[in-house]
Amino acid sequence: MILVTGGLGMIGAHTAAALADRGEEVIVTSHRPTPLPSFLAGRVTVETLDVTDREAFLALGDRYDIRDIVHLAGSIPEADPVDFFRRDLSGLLTALEAARAWHVSRFAVASSIGVYTGRPEIPWREELDLPLADLPHAIVALKKAVEPLTTFTLAGTGVHPVLLRIGSTWGPLMDPESPFNIIPPYVGALGRGEGVPPLYADDGGDFGYAPDTGRAIALLMTAGTLSHTAYNVSSGHRYTHRELADALAAAIPGAHVDLLDGRSGGSSDDPYLDISRLTAATGFAPEFDVGGAVVDYVAWRAANPR
Template sequence: MRILVTGGAGFIGSHLTDAFLSRGDEVAVLDDLSTGRPGRLDPRVAVHQVSVTDAAALAAVVDAVRPELICHLAAQIDVRASVEDPAADARTNVIGTINVLEAARAGGARVLFASTGGALYGMDAAIPSAEDQFPEPEAPYGTAKYCAEQYIGLANRLHGTAHSVLRLGNVYGPRQDPAGEAGVVAIFCGKVSRGEQPVIYGDGGQTRDYVHVGDVADAFLAAADAPRPGVWNIGTGAETSILTLADVIGQVSGRPVEPGFGPARPGELRRSALDVTRAAGELGWKAATSLEEGVASVYAWVLAGEPDR
């Protein structure tokens, strides 16, 4: 298959690009490089430095690459940034997705969209949350992702396309920036490796569904080969509190973690875990990496100097 990965020089996108290459697919990347790094990518991959908010430039890349599949991962991913500037979040996450859909329609490509499970279902959702749970996001980021999903569903109804949505849990793994604003596993591993105190915002009882990036890449491959459109949660189905995560990092690192505490941040959920029954049944996919194994991979990567590859 010929595949274009938007946001392909990012943390998840670069792993996905590697996964497609490893099975013999032809892959190109579109990334504005605002946070992505070309060094994460295999040298065989062509990188087009273009933003999904630039409809004309995006369409030109799709016309040149002629992908059969577009994996759309380019996004504004910071929940706090979306609260501070919801219009900017919507420009990337809503308008950018519409631009991808229009370029895909012109080029006859199918789209796999990386949505969010963790920020979508809302404060009162059943745990674990299934795909038929009505979304009530608590921040502009989740709202924008849900809006983008609606445009994907509309495209399927209006144009007879077979685009699909993968609602991701809290993805972690090597190549996630330990100095960034998102990605608590990488941030905590980075601080612990340097002998610094990680900070928990809130009381530490808040839970997330942590899914390893390698498992997420496998889910995209399974969805790429699926014969029909769908909406699938991609997680582990398990809740893990921040305090438990800190304990696991302490066990892996051999350095007991005694975090500091700060005020809870607006727009962030108390509990989150995803029901992954549908993905197992329809895609034959299930997360295979335990939290201990996954955290160990991140800590080893940090100790190795956080290489791009």
Template sequence: MSWLVTGGAGYIGAHVARAFIEQGIDTVVVDDLSTGRKAFVHPEARFVQATILDGERLVEAMRQFDVTGVVHLAGFKYAGVSVERPLLTYQQNVTGTVSLLGAMEGAGVHHMVFSSSAAVYGTPDVDLVTEDTPKHPESPYGESKLIGEWLIADQGRAHGLAHTSLRYFNVVGSGTPDIHDVSPHNLFPLVFDALLGGRTPRINGDDYPTPDGTCVRDYIHVADLADAHVVAARRLEAGDRLEPVYNLGSGDGVSVGEIMSAIADGTGIAFTPEIAPRRAGDPARIVASGELAARDLDWRMRHGLGDMVASAWAARKAAAPAAE
């Protein structure tokens, strides 16, 4: 019996796969390596290089490795780029999920943990986002994640698929120096790349109605997120009833200004960020409650901001020669 992790060679997926292995769960990684890295795959994981659009290959892998459940993280994850490439986004995230669900049905696999996103909320007008906050996605990426949730729920009603979806915001840090965030769009990699390149990081807007004038966001450590996936999988496999969705939120958030100060302290590189104009559509604050996940998935913020910066920086420095 094993669990299959789609997108398990990516930054988040590789951490999730490692968390499963560390808990003694046989793990299969499926990744087409379009953005993932083979070096991120744990040596004890069985690796299948394939796209989730290849339903026949997925069925074959599930049967070959006696898969009992799937953690679905594979997809096109760049919200901004998705506006320019909507068809690719829907192909990877919607058609891909349909393909995966069909393969699971064909192979008799009845448990799924879905990696959803806070992008389903768009720009909420509440101080604290809950699972019931209205969904108004503002990009094809956010729309595709919400459709993914609908597809999985429909499959649950039709064929008894036991499932839950985890929505999260900004994932940072590293659980091992072997894996770092390689996204060209996320804040931590952007700041680290600037510092390593001798450039000054910048903040987009410092005149928001927040304590220090910079945007406030939810930042969670990738290792905490990975642990929540393992708990969700175990509970589904045990036959426990879970909520259809959970927010993995901090409950209080951190400002971009505070992030910059923490990075200066954690890296030992003193800098004063440049202030650039606001970006269109950036809300002042997006923070989520994690109360439901704390109740059911043992969710909590085990790593503080200092840990997030230190672990991310150590992993980025370890990869620096190959990443430059």
């Protein structure tokens, strides 16, 4: 059985679904009672659990034969990052303690594309040293700290750490007004017949679609062997706002996004992740390009609130 913490969040739910697709028994945790997404109905076991509750977390091992953990549970930072760091690091350390106590085979944890901040090379590859740099968000700072904490804690235990350097991911179950990705808010506004702010045509970035992200993580958890600890997880492509605008116009009747010439600033390309290591280890290739992802998401939102 594979445990997915935060398994009813966007990435967690799609990871759980992809694991179930591969015939795995899956248990997911959720911090509070949460409606089960339709694509998980009857396919996973749900435990309502605060991952910072050490006693409750470790008790899962008394009820289930858990052989692998995917730790995706996380929270939203407050203005003061101290409480956020304390809460999410507590959850990480509890999950790591469980991994060691249960002698699991693999422990995967969510890292971020943001750990590469400061590297000028594009695309970003796992071989790059992570620089000391000003980071754009508390979540990125946390993810950068998670990596050495995880590898050090699991060293010599027989548990294989898997650091998931996840690119900008969006899709079903994402907050429709998320500040972290423009696509869900644009889909919502355009679907309501509202105007949206213009975009610079040549801006863009690393857009991974949640079902692809979940499938990539599931493949890493079920691969026969893994030769590395860090894996980039994303589409492996840099998409532009011009491509996004075309996709939105094709998927939503009457939709139009005004495009401004060029880029919003600077001359360098927007970064994206190289996924050669992921593909070599698992055979992963994304099923969705930006056009297919927008079509799929618009259909999902027609029947679901987020």
